[in-house]
Amino acid sequence: MSGTAAQGPRLRPVLDGIPTYKPGRPASATDGGPAYKLSSNENPYEPLPGVLDAVVAAADRMNRYPDLSCADLTAVLAERFGVPPTHLATGTGSVGVAQQLLQATAGPGDEVMYAWRSFEAYPIITRISGATPVTVPLTPGDVHDLDAMADAITDRTRLIFVCNPNNPTGTVVRRAALERFLDRVPGDVLVVLDEAYREFNRDEQVPDGVELYRDRPNVCVLRTFSKAYGLAGLRVGFAIAHEPVAAALRKTAVPFGVSQLAQDAAVASLRAEDALLERVEALVGERTRVAEALAGQGWTVPESQANFVWLRLGERTADFAAACERAGVVVRPFAPEGVRVTIGETEGNDLFLRAAEAFRKEL
Numbered sequence: 001m002s003g004t005a006a007q008g009p010r011l012r013p014v015l016d017g018i019p020t021y022k023p024g025r026p027a028s029a030t031d032g033g034p035a036y037k038l039s040s041n042e043n044p045y046e047p048l049p050g051v052l053d054a055v056v057a058a059a060d061r062m063n064r065y066p067d068l069s070c071a072d073l074t075a076v077l078a079e080r081f082g083v084p085p086t087h088l089a090t091g092t093g094s095v096g097v098a099q100q101l102l103q104a105t106a107g108p109g110d111e112v113m114y115a116w117r118s119f120e121a122y123p124i125i126t127r128i129s130g131a132t133p134v135t136v137p138l139t140p141g142d143v144h145d146l147d148a149m150a151d152a153i154t155d156r157t158r159l160i161f162v163c164n165p166n167n168p169t170g171t172v173v174r175r176a177a178l179e180r181f182l183d184r185v186p187g188d189v190l191v192v193l194d195e196a197y198r199e200f201n202r203d204e205q206v207p208d209g210v211e212l213y214r215d216r217p218n219v220c221v222l223r224t225f226s227k228a229y230g231l232a233g234l235r236v237g238f239a240i241a242h243e244p245v246a247a248a249l250r251k252t253a254v255p256f257g258v259s260q261l262a263q264d265a266a267v268a269s270l271r272a273e274d275a276l277l278e279r280v281e282a283l284v285g286e287r288t289r290v291a292e293a294l295a296g297q298g299w300t301v302p303e304s305q306a307n308f309v310w311l312r313l314g315e316r317t318a319d320f321a322a323a324c325e326r327a328g329v330v331v332r333p334f335a336p337e338g339v340r341v342t343i344g345e346t347e348g349n350d351l352f353l354r355a356a357e358a359f360r361k362e363l
């Protein structure tokens with residue numbers, strides 16, 4: 001036996017220093033009052049009509065593997081978006097699909113670019129792939145700096161994430177800027193338009209990524225059932241991409257990763273579109289109410305097209321999050337930059353607004 005055996009298995013050095021993904025903290029009531037979790041951009045509503053029944057029916061068959069190809073879900077999605085089924089790939093949440101995209105495109109020596117701050121999983125999955133993260137700061141208005149991103153492309157760039165609307169700022173990139181950017185990206189670099197919050201967008205100048213993908217073979221659109229559709233706990237997301245990319249995603253998928261519960265729930269959710277749109281509209285209304293109230297209190301809030309708002313609190317980030325928690329709302333601090341607050345139930349939003357107002361008065 002070699003002397004190194006006592007040191008245990010050798011792990012890849014790229015893992016050193018990679019943080020584990022931090023989930024939003026659960027809500028915990030202080031002094032018995034109500035508690036609201038506004039820390040994970042979840043949908044506060046119960047499952048859409050028909051969804052629970054579909055899940056219960058699927059649960060009856062949990063001794064069987066799910067449909068590997070997600071055929072029913074793929075067929076419904078293909079029809080919904082007007083794309084060939086071969087351009088669809090499902091996965092364990094859109095973060096799972098994003099990780100598969102990296103496995104398919106990037107490794108040591110390659111570069112993966114994204115704006116910063118953006119979705120906190122990008123640096124983790126990029127570094128796990130072994131590729132080098134290249135981050136481009138958001139503009140002072142917290143929007144993707146697409147010109148600077150195009151300037152930062154090198155011959156080692158393999159994949160670029162554009163998160164639209166951006167998590168955690170809620171800001172968007174509009175059609176003209178995005179098309180100008182796409183025109184500058186070499187055809188062999190994959191651009192991933194992460195549209196996890198697409199359903200909450202009300203800015204008509206924000207393009208639908210699915211339209212941009214159609215005549216651009218290097219564009220891939222990521223969508224999820226976790227946010228507007230309210231299926232975060234079931235883990236199902238998907239990509240729309242041209243065939244070589246979609247085929248690569250099918251190769252890199254964890255076999256049977258998307259459970260039958262998730263597949264059937266997603267299909268039932270797509271069939272409950274009217275109820276979905278009503279709920280999304282209610283959340284968008286709450287977003288406007290919260291944003292206006294914050295502005296009235298004197299906060300500067302970037303315009304959000306997602307189901308959350310962003311407060312750039314700098315060094316006061318942790319204090320603000322603690323004050324919210326004492327008031328019964330758990331928010332998401334990204335110290336030392338700011339706090340992201342999910343739009344939730346009206347009562348939770350009200351509690352948050354009261355906490356924000358009290359904090360503001362003490363500044």
Ligand code: PMP
Nearest residue numbers: 093094095119167196224226237
């Ligand atoms: N993309 C963005 C921008 C997100 O904010 C999230 C969830 N926080 C995801 C992808 C992943 O969502 P899921 O894996 O649940 O589909």
